[in-house]
Amino acid sequence: MYSRRGKYNKKNKHFHKGSKFQNRTFHRKKEYRHQDQLTEVEVGITEFVSNLEGFSGIIKARYSDFHVNEINLDGSVAKLTNIRVPKDFISKVEKFDYKEVIISPLDLLPQEKWDAIKNLLNSENDDKVNLEADNLSKEDRIKIHDCIKSHFGQKVVASTVMVEEKKYMQFKKFNKADLDRMKKGIFVFSGQRTKENMYIFLVYKEALDTMDACLKISDCLRMSPANFTYAGVKDKRAKTTQWFCVRKVEPWKLLNRTKLLRNVKIGNFSFNDVPLKLGQLQGNKFRIALRNVTGSDELINQAMNQIKENGFINFYGLQRFGNDKEVPTFQIGVNLLLGKWKEAAQLILKPKTSDDPFEDVSKAKKIYSETGDAGKAYGVLEKK
Template structure:
């Protein structure tokens, strides 16, 4: 018998070219309706999304309109309140400036047309001169120191050496860390020591003196007056009997309240503020001239403050036996600048 070789043959029937073309056309037909339905669904979604826009706009319009109505109502209410005469706040007044009616001025002495201006823009625009009980207007025009019979003699000004004067001045102005200055007494007599004591107190107001023995020598020790005893009784031990107990003077000050000025003076003089008296307090934001009285402080000590203080001047010194009292004045003379 002959052997026969068997080859595997595929069971599928081969497609012709026409069959392939027909299959592709069928696929196209199936896909195209899907695309159409997809487009239709997108369009339907777009229409659904577009439809709510109209009512939203209408709602927004409805919301805006009430707001406008509310604003109109508020304006009408404000107009009504203005017509009713409701008072403005201080901030509103300051926007357009204060008028006469704002501060209660309703009538005028003169009939001419008024004018506007700025009051006290600078402290120098407001100058006050005190008028005393006798009608005299206070002016600062004399810086001299009064001299009486019990003032120090000429020898008082020559007993100290230039070196001692330099050291005492530095101590007085607190320019160094020394708390005292020792001056040796060459001729140890009571008269000599008295002259040195008078010289230190007269030439350097604010300093006190005492006598000490050191290594068998006599020294005059100068130091700043301090302590309760010195503050309570300022210079009481050396005050002449023939001199008035109160030193009256004219105080010129700039941009300072009267009490602030008194506190500054008492601090530099190392005394309590209650030994000062005056007839009235003056404005802070101004240039003021007034009379002040102080108990048992010499004119020399007060005049020395003109070298130490700024925006203060003291002068027209005199000694009297009485202090000043509040209200003992006729009034004040004002010089006002309007800008």
């Protein structure tokens, strides 16, 4: 019998993969994972808002019962409709037609410049040859590019640079840095490049919170999740669609690297001049299914009509208060609002029964609660 963690031994009831210490650590963490949770009554949620009779039902029985689509500042609802890179996304690296072969380079270049370019191949330094280009037409520059390509292939690269307000064609020996630069590319959308190659795209996810989805995507690209920004954090137990923003990553690479991700799909690319920031959205559109509803059809229709006519202010729910019973998040917030910094800090550092007592942070919290010595508590933390 096999498992993701390795081969399972029925007789000894443990996995062969990993050390005994790792197995003990896994089971120990599982033991302390449970925490007492708050109920609605404990935070004062006891009454129905309307005058209608209440009815019961089950919400989020399945994650597919809860759909969330982000609404951006323009009022557009996020819907994943295209999982391909748009044709308008093209590489800024210019492409030339090398069909015409120039037989004599001296028809285009002075003898000393041609000799200097040939000497680049034998040079061990990062030498460059500059040819003044202010008086050269675009056609002339293309012909010179063709000439260099036909004689040296990819061993010599040419580019146009500005030096002291003068335009030059610059030639140098090809190296790996040039290849990396070409791979990174500079993108244009509808003929215009944007600042720092930044673009937005849609992320559709199931049974994942936004931060987990961001980590999965960044892992596929072997980059920091800090490179990605988004306007809001969406529910884990739901099917959600929202905008992400990233820079300096080719969209085709992003698509190819993430196409095998489970429960995550991306698409609908478009360029953006500024990064997304938390709060840059109008709100969210919800589609919610209730199961095991006990009310009559008449009562349910009345309730739905009232919501349709008057709306519903989504102020209340445990997500606004936190669900940790030992250290309620709302109590920390109340102390912060009252300027009681010490009380807020003490609540944050309060030991909980759900903490793993073998973790350094748990040990530090216990020392601080017993001695009040922050320096001593800090001393047990692992330094990274």
